[in-house]
């Protein structure tokens with residue numbers, strides 16, 4: 001493929017967010033980097049990959065005391081000469097330095113242009129470039145860890161290995177074109193089909209682990225449910241640490257689903273507060289209750305809230321009937337209203353009614369039970385060892401290409417089972433290899449690649 005033509009300009013951009021702080025950093029990349037530094041930096045002898053203290057000099061004198069690091073093209077991120085200037089974290093200073101650089105003919109970088117150069121220079125492939133961008137945007141520790149792994153090539157390796165297998169298969173078909181012995185062809189046919197099947201399983205596995213990755217990104221869906229007035233909205237607000245849901249002592253206050261995200265441990269949880277479950281004739285509340293049921297269907301985890309200060313009655317069975325297949329925990333709320341000496345009888349009642357179900361004593365008023373609830377939630381989000389190793393983030397763009405690859409491999413399997421001529425069999429395989437090239441960015445048109453990079457951050 002012919003990558004987008006590489007710009008000759010030397011570029012610069014602030015790599016830290018605009019604003020005040022201890023330090024801001026400005027990046028420069030391009031062939032003129034060294035020459036520019038000799039014009040603006042007080043120290044003439046700059047060592048590669050060593051921090052040098054000095055000052056930036058403008059036409060009117062010193063602009064700021066800075067630390068400067070120069071990276072030679074051989075090992076720099078962009079594969080060009082590069083420098084990073086660490087100045088005081090004031091936007092005025094950053095602007096002064098950028099202005100000075102542009103007055104010397106350095107062009108302000110476009111969004112993602114440093115990463116684009118790293119890609120065009122072959123330092124990283126497109127999946128890594130996308131991972132670098134996503135790493136910055138990640139919302140939780142568990143998410144960023146996966147992107148970090150992918151930015152150093154975890155996903156790229158998978159795509160390479162897929163490509164190798166595909167090329168193997170194609171080479172086989174092409175070599176076979178003048179195979180004559182019918183019986184041997186038959187054996188080889190089975191082998192080929194098996195091999196193609198394995199390739200598709202490999203893709204399937206990536207997609208499956210990608211769905212786990214989606215889950216990490218979206219967060220664990222937690223639905224808070226229970227009868228009216230048991231304290232669901234109070235618990236929601238307590239967990240979110242803000243007054244998101246309306247809390248009143250009037251049963252049936254919450255109608256629409258109110259949601260918000262929290263991070264516990266390394267994971268994101270998407271909380272949904274719902275309308276209390278009861279028989280209602282009031283039309284708005286009825287709709288709210290219907291929404292509760294559909295939220296329960298989508299839930300990964302259900303926090304079922306009951307009022308510990310009230311007599312526990314059989315209506316709880318509604319809960320066990322509706323979502324016992326979901327992971328759930330019973331929060332026995334309002335325990336601040338219950339005398340200590342009644343705790344054990346309440347515990348007994350629950351153990352008898354719901355053997356095996358986890359329940360905790362809770363109070364939205366006092367915060368009782370929060371550590372236990374957090375522990376329960378973190379545990380539900382933990383993945384088994386193997387999943388944790390294999391989990392990947394598959395961007396929409398990549399997912400669509402993987403699905404197309406599967407289709408092409410299936411097409412190949414059909415063609416070879418129908419004993420179509422080898423020349424015909426080879427066509428879908430070539431197309432699949434083409435799609436793999438698009439995933440890693442080996443193949444792609446300039447415009448699409450450009451638009452991917454322009455979504456990145458400035459200075460990245």
Ligand SMILES: Nc1nc2c(ncn2[C@@H]2O[C@H](COP(=O)(O)OP(=O)(O)O)[C@@H](O)[C@H]2O)c(=O)[nH]1
Nearest residue numbers: 229230231232233234247248249334363364365
């Ligand atoms: N004492 C006490 N009152 C609570 C607790 N949780 C909620 N409440 C009160 O119970 C009433 C109903 O609470 P709300 O959160 O609106 O319940 P929801 O209908 O289940 O959403 C309100 O008056 C709350 O202040 C608790 O843990 N202890």
Ligand SMILES: [Mg+2]
Nearest residue numbers: 232233253254
């Ligand atoms: Mg409510």
